[in-house]
Amino acid sequence: MKAPASHHQELRLIPITLRDEIKAGDSVTHKILDGMEGRSLALIPGDILVVKHKIISKAEGQFVDLAKIKPSASSRAWARRYQLDARATELALTQSRRVVRRKRGVLITETRHGFVCANSGVDVSNVDGGSHALLLPKKPDHSAAKIYRELKKRLHLSIPVIISDSFGRPWREGMTEVAIGIAGMKPLEDYRGRRDPRGYKLRVSIDAVADELACAAGLVCGKLARTPACIIRGFRYRPGRGTARELIRPAANDLFR
């Protein structure tokens, strides 16, 4: 139950600008702390750190040389029909465990992690001019936990970490951010059984707070600026072991898979 004081609590989103590009082998934690130092920023108890997945993937060396991909005949036909890169299509398929939709040039898959998104989250848009693709982090929860542990060691603080990516959605235009990795907090907030100000029970109300935090972070983590991370200050999160798997609806309960 949130304390009444939280009613008036303001929330701050503080972007973190890195000094330089992230390369394979870099420590994301180090680069983020370094970027914060440059702006005299410091993490304080209660802060949440949101990191765009792209710098995690880069640091973890999740690059694939497209020249080494041999597209199948089916991928070639699909790519030809919709003016796509057949190697990127092939790679998206190898990164998936299920094709959810494949229609009109759009390939929606379920990734090995279980995320449902376009092209298995494979990114060829701005990696080395298009000769390489960037995959999602192998285990985004582990990547988040690593940063969480390193921050704890360096700062003696428990700072929840969310790793975010931009996903499209059925029915609605535009991408929004989602949490693909999490550490140090629960991703869902369950209001069921609690009472609203008038005393009525709130019935079906589970909020995907980790996704909402990722969206909020997306407002300050610019695509064009070098700000792949931000601090969220003032949100009363539920601490604990969380995993981004809690945010994935099991296929058996899903009406759209």
Place this chain on the structure above:
Amino acid sequence: MKAPASHHQELRLIPITLRDEIKAGDSVTHKILDGMEGRSLALIPGDILVVKHKIISKAEGQFVDLAKIKPSASSRAWARRYQLDARATELALTQSRRVVRRKRGVLITETRHGFVCANSGVDVSNVDGGSHALLLPKKPDHSAAKIYRELKKRLHLSIPVIISDSFGRPWREGMTEVAIGIAGMKPLEDYRGRRDPRGYKLRVSIDAVADELACAAGLVCGKLARTPACIIRGFRYRPGRGTARELIRPAANDLFR
């Protein structure tokens, strides 16, 4: 194009607590300004106002007396099977123009506005102990424009207004906020054709900023507190005539309808 200064810009989410409940006929603008006054809050140029749809629906008297609904045989059978209120099911159907999925007790419809959501957005969970249902605002864009105009008249400021609701999503657990009405700003931010820090063109990247702003607001607009609105300060929005219809993917381009 965002100015370089925005790289370092912090964003603030300031909750607005109302003094009392909203009733049919109330002026939402007045109640919000009144609530702000109580906390010595003031809107400044650049602010965005996000308002939960529920107080809009209440002010506009969008209540339906469930006792007056005569459920069809089909709605009664469906409700019996899944232990639901047949009148609420019937009402959701009358508020829809298309059933997208109806399976395992879940009814996903396309509302008269074009939104795809559960039960046409009809809310029976905490309205008058369940005897009444609360519908979505009739024309949420108009409701937003009304507040926008009233703020302009009262404060001589152009403050974009977003009206938000919590929607569920395929594939992912938990609800997140979406914009169902908007005035004074563009709901989508199109990065296509722009260049990232390394000079590569960003290819497929349209952000649903209005939905991300709604999600951010959802973090401070508590379900349990009387904070159905918030100020978002520091976001570089694109001013202009916007409509929440831009956020709805046309059925013809949608792979999940």
